[in-house]
Amino acid sequence: MDGMTLPHAEWRHRLGLDRLVEVLGDARFVGGSVRDTLLGIPVSDVDLATPLAPQRVVELLRAAGIKAIPTGIEHGTITAVLESGQVEVTTLRRDVSTDGRRATVAFTDDWREDAARRDFTMNALYADPRTGEMFDYFGGLADLEARHVRFIGDPFKRIAEDHLRILRFFRFLARFGDQADPAGLDACTVRAKDLMALSRERIRDELLKLLVTKDAVRVVRLMIERGIFEPVLPEITSADLLAHVAKRETATGIAPDPIRRLAAVLPRDGASADQIGARLKLSNAERKRLVAATGEPLDAPKPLAYRLGREIALDRLLLSDRDLAEIEEIRSWEAPRLPLSGGALVARGLAKGPDVARALRAVEDRWIAEGFPGEERVNALADEIVAQVRLATSSE
Structure with a gap:
């Protein structure tokens, strides 16, 4: 050059x-x-x-x-x-x-x-x-x-000036680098505890950018080996699930997402995810998504997307071992609306109150289980369930 x-x-x-x-x-x-x-x-x-x-x-x-x-x-x-x-x-x-x-x-x-x-x-x-x-x-x-990521001058001096440069070193390595400067890598390793002095917002911003880089998996593994996360995010101990998610994103052509990838490096339980999300000062929406991503995809793809929203359903499927075809099934699917209101159940003779809510939920569950049929079938389900509720009420 x-x-x-x-x-x-x-x-x-x-x-x-x-x-x-x-x-x-x-x-x-x-x-x-x-x-x-x-x-x-x-x-x-x-x-x-x-x-x-x-x-x-x-x-x-x-x-x-x-x-x-x-x-x-x-x-x-x-x-x-x-x-x-x-x-x-x-x-x-x-x-x-x-x-x-x-x-x-x-x-x-x-x-x-x-x-x-x-x-x-x-x-x-x-x-x-x-x-x-x-x-x-x-x-x-x-x-x-x-593609050599190298500090200007003495790496220890550069890190002492701004501790965030430790995380930036690894982010640049993951985005641009084929090789890390050995002196820079050693300095980041020795000074990893300096990250504790940074605001959690600065750590979060760098980490989320790093996680979506092209070489994030290799670099996160290197960071774990070098103990970089230990002082501020000791929960990050493996990059195996991150590698799995990255591979599935590539296979399906779905863009890397920072919150999904964060979920892939954290413990697989909602309480830990929520606590870490709070520590990193994630927004309420991001925290909610991070916690939701830790759950298992127990339903079929469309019911999962209907109940949780497409974004969270995709997170769970990408983080799982489920067939990639299931991801294709919902990636551009728009969830339908149940073509029935509580008022329509009242018009069928149910008294306003808990009975209507329960009946509506029962119709919705059957509608989902049957693959979201049209209005005609929903009306038939409504008639059937209202009849059951009225029979149960009259026999009490």
Whole structure:
């Protein structure tokens, strides 16, 4: 990759981007957009780095009629709102002090100094927006070509600056890497307990991203071997079910899902899943789904999907050994509505109250068991069950 220029990817022609670069004057693409373009991966977020002070960036953008949001102005980040979406513009920085969770920064005009504070060599690549000329201060191009995930400088120092980099190291290994830098892997192993100082939200976000990467199974196994989960998620002790789920997702063409894959690495009981979901600060909906995914798929596919919802039914089937054809049966199936109301049972002579609810449930159970027949059959079932209820009531 040496001596190459940044390819002319589609994102480089986003509406308003050329004008933004022209207004700033001195700016370079940096980070994920450069890395992913070189790897031929679609780019979603575009970041620009500039030696201009944050306040100067705001002044220039506003004078040019470009909306500027001071999203993280104290850390040097301004969000420029273009016709084609948002672009983050960040002033070159150097770290003044760090505590493993957050950094105090000073602004600089030294590109190498800005690159030195980044985490991995493949994330410290810059490109001139006009010419595509690449700037690589720490061997990131060679590492990217070799799919080699390597910290910039001393791995222990990088981890001490931000403990989340331990999880990021493994996520990058699972997404981009064929090989982990041995020094980086050893540093992550030695410093795994540093993860305890992080908020559970940060751990959750990294873990959920990691679990859906292409090489998640291999990397989760490596993390278990190295004791990375032990301080914060000791419940993760095997990647076997994750491997099983990943294989079944691939076979059925169903996209990897972070909550389903989280369920695959946790103990198979609802109480543990709920407790871990709470610890990771999952949303109520995510926690409910995580707990539901731990159950066995006891019904046939369509009854399962009708009672639990298609998403949870798919989770349970993918996590099981059931035939893959059952997954195909419900993946695009829309559950029908029972064509009967409580009012229709009252009209047949049932008194309002518990009898109606029980009868409605009985009709629904028969309807499900018979494969969701149409209205005519439902009416016949309703007549039959109302007659049974009335007979039972009259004989009491």
